[in-house]
Amino acid sequence: MLPHPACYSEHIVSTMLDSVLGAIGATPLVALDRLAEGLPGRVVAKLEYYSPGASVKDRVALAVIAAAERSGELRPGGTVVELTSGNMGTGLAVVCAVKGYRMIAVMSAGNSLERRRMLEALGAQVELVPQASGSLPGQVSGEDLCLVEARTQALVAELGAYRPNQFHNPHAVTAHQETTGREIWEQSGGQVAAFVASVGTGGTFVGVARALKGRNPAVRCYAAEPAAVPFISGGPAAVSNTSHKIQGTGYAMIPPLWQPELVDGFLTVADGAAIDVARRLATREGIFGGFSGGANVAAAMELARTSAPGDLIATVICDSGLKYLSTDLFPE
Ligand SMILES: Cc1ncc(COP(=O)(O)O)c(C=O)c1O
Numbered sequence: 097m098l099p100h101p102a103c104y105s106e107h108i109v110s111t112m113l114d115s116v117l118g119a120i121g122a123t124p125l126v127a128l129d130r131l132a133e134g135l136p137g138r139v140v141a142k143l144e145y146y147s148p149g150a151s152v153k154d155r156v157a158l159a160v161i162a163a164a165e166r167s168g169e170l171r172p173g174g175t176v177v178e179l180t181s182g183n184m185g186t187g188l189a190v191v192c193a194v195k196g197y198r199m200i201a202v203m204s205a206g207n208s209l210e211r212r213r214m215l216e217a218l219g220a221q222v223e224l225v226p227q228a229s230g231s232l233p234g235q236v237s238g239e240d241l242c243l244v245e246a247r248t249q250a251l252v253a254e255l256g257a258y259r260p261n262q263f264h265n266p267h268a269v270t271a272h273q274e275t276t277g278r279e280i281w282e283q284s285g286g287q288v289a290a291f292v293a294s295v296g297t298g299g300t301f302v303g304v305a306r307a308l309k310g311r312n313p314a315v316r317c318y319a320a321e322p323a324a325v326p327f328i329s330g331g332p333a334a335v336s337n338t339s340h341k342i343q344g345t346g347y348a349m350i351p352p353l354w355q356p357e358l359v360d361g362f363l364t365v366a367d368g369a370a371i372d373v374a375r376r377l378a379t380r381e382g383i384f385g386g387f388s389g390g391a392n393v394a395a396a397m398e399l400a401r402t403s404a405p406g407d408l409i410a411t412v413i414c415d416s417g418l419k420y421l422s423t424d425l426f427p428e
Contacts, residue, residue, distance in 0.1 A: 116194060117158060117190075117194050119147065119148050120148060120154040120158050120187075121147065121154070122279065123142050123143050123279070124143050124146060125140050125279070125410070126141055126142075126383070128381055130381055131380050131381055132396075132400050135397065135400040136401070136403055136404065137290075137400030137401070137402075137404070137409045138409065139396045139397055139409050139411070140288075140408060140410050141396070141410070141413050142276065142279070142411070142412045142413065143383065144412055144413055144414050145385065145413060145415055145416035147187075149183070149186040149189070149214075149218075150214075150415055150418065151187060151414060151415035151416070151419075152412055153186070154186075154190060155271045155275050156262060156267065156271045156272070157187030157190065157260075158187070158271070159267040159270065159271035160188075160260040160262070160267045160268070161176070161191045164258055174198070175197065175199075175255050175258065176188055176200070176259075177200045177251050177257040177258070178199075178202065178260050178261075179203075179262070180201050180203050181203065181204070181296065182201075182208065182211025182212070183414070183415055183419075184260075184262050185215050186201075186215055188260065189214075189215050189219060189220040192219070198221075199221070200221045200222075200223055200255075202223040202244055203215075204240045204241070204243070205226050206231060206236040206240055207343060208343065208419060208420055208423055210418065210421060210422060211419055212224065214419070223247060223251065225244045226243070227240050228240050228243060231339060234341065234343075235339035235340060236343065237348070238338045238349060239338070241347050262299070263297045263352055268299030269299050271299070272300050272303025272307070273302075273307045274307070276303060277303055277305070277306065277307020278307050280304060281307060281308060284408055286312070288315055288408045288410045289314075289403065289407040289408050289409065290316040290317070290403065290410070291304055291316075291317045291318070291409075291410045292318040292320055292363065292392060292396050293319065293320065293392055293412055294320045294342060294345040295319050296345045298354045298355075299353060304317075305317035306355075317358055318360060318361045318362065318363055319362050320345075320362070320365055320392060321346055321363070322341075322342045322346035322366075322370075322391070323340075323365060323369075324338070325340055325347075327347075327348045328351075329362035340367055341370065341371070341387055341423075342365070342367065342391045343386070343388065344386075344388050345391070363395040363399070365391040365395055367387075369391070369394045370387050370394055371387065371425055372394075373390040373391070373394040374386065374387060374390025374393075374426075375425075375426065377389065377413070378426070383413060384417035384418065385414070385416065389414055392412055392414070395411070
């Protein structure tokens, strides 16, 4: 079952779409044969920036709004308020623009400027929450996220708005199970041996892992964490500084949607490695992704180094490098 069959772009190239919502999902799966040259395993990546909001979150946004319409939680002309690092808000802004809802995105001042600008361009109102005193610009910590959560709760209560609540909404998982995971399986001809993804809400990891393991229980699924915050893997309990550059991931908490039984192992990726791989993705593969895309591919290459010859390792490029032009990811 797809989350919203009427809008889902199964045949985007051959058909005319009723709205841009039909262009969500069905992203290309691309082999990174230049970057992973010489490694025994083969790395393939889903290019999620092909979606209208240029990120993996469009799929979730479409699914949660469709579900809220079905349940009656969201009615014509209603207001949507969501806590976001930018991408979920952008996906929601795309969906709300087409469907005519008011959208308020609550985000940390630590997220990149492009994300805020894009949200506003799509007609969303941005509620920017200042960072905690010890936090660094461009690096959203667990503490920062707590502040954003408090502001989101206050706004929802004040406006009687619908809150998708992406960290708790089961559609954050099923959207990926029914689309991203199924697509990876079908596009790889059922040949995928392993999957790896960084974790924010955990929707991508849990949904894709469910889809792949449901089709072949032997598929191994790995979660990648920022090297500074190996929290879900039970790293040093006293992670005192939870700052890192891999935006949208690594919040030093176990996501409520997490399913530990789906995890075959953990990898860590340092900021520098994520940046290095993101730059090489651009120059060697022509793939212009963000920090977490670099982290995911760095982790996938690590797996490919020790995998059996020809094993297919799948991952996702979560969003576009265009969202980080004001950061040090692609410096002048
Ligand atoms: C850039 C980026 N990468 C990775 C993720 C993590 O995805 P998930 O929330 O499905 O775990 C997010 C989530 O917002 C993101 O914005």
